[in-house]
Amino acid sequence: METAFRLVSRVWALLALGIGLMAFVPGHAIADDVPTPEEYAEHVGGDAHVLQPGELKLDGRQQVCGQRPTVIDSQLDDYGAAYPGFLILNPKLLAKVSTPVKLWIFAHECGHQFRGPDEETADCFAVQRGRRQGWLDENGIEEICQFIAPAKGDSMHFAGSHRCAYMRQCFADPSIR
Numbered sequence: 001m002e003t004a005f006r007l008v009s010r011v012w013a014l015l016a017l018g019i020g021l022m023a024f025v026p027g028h029a030i031a032d033d034v035p036t037p038e039e040y041a042e043h044v045g046g047d048a049h050v051l052q053p054g055e056l057k058l059d060g061r062q063q064v065c066g067q068r069p070t071v072i073d074s075q076l077d078d079y080g081a082a083y084p085g086f087l088i089l090n091p092k093l094l095a096k097v098s099t100p101v102k103l104w105i106f107a108h109e110c111g112h113q114f115r116g117p118d119e120e121t122a123d124c125f126a127v128q129r130g131r132r133q134g135w136l137d138e139n140g141i142e143e144i145c146q147f148i149a150p151a152k153g154d155s156m157h158f159a160g161s162h163r164c165a166y167m168r169q170c171f172a173d174p175s176i177r
């Protein structure tokens, strides 16, 4: 019990440092370290709660990421995050952005679930999903590009303009990546 608590605490410590935000810890090797969505929600407290697959709506649109639940956490210090097995969304921050940007954020975090930790790959997954589901057009891409423009490039997140160029290319590419 105590051991399990320590392992889980370490992951949350990483989260608190921001290392886990918009990041993905791949594989089963650290499966013991990864909290369940319920454990995560209980740990952060406040209004955090778990939505089962199919329960999430963004601007009236049902959002599904396979069988992954979503934790709604208004204390998350980012718009969204991905953990192996579940997504986290901050409803307070999402309320500030347009519908295509909201859907893109969800799809990006969903991309990490199916494609792993790479940011460009998650971006590409998200815009191609938007194209396929019909909620993303050129105007929407423009809004996403403006949204990520202030993002500073670091080892995890490429500069906004670089990500944007890659997303435009992905959106135009008829083959699914």
Ligand SMILES: [Zn+2]
Binding pocket: 022, 023, 108, 109, 112, 119, 122
């Ligand atoms: Zn990401």
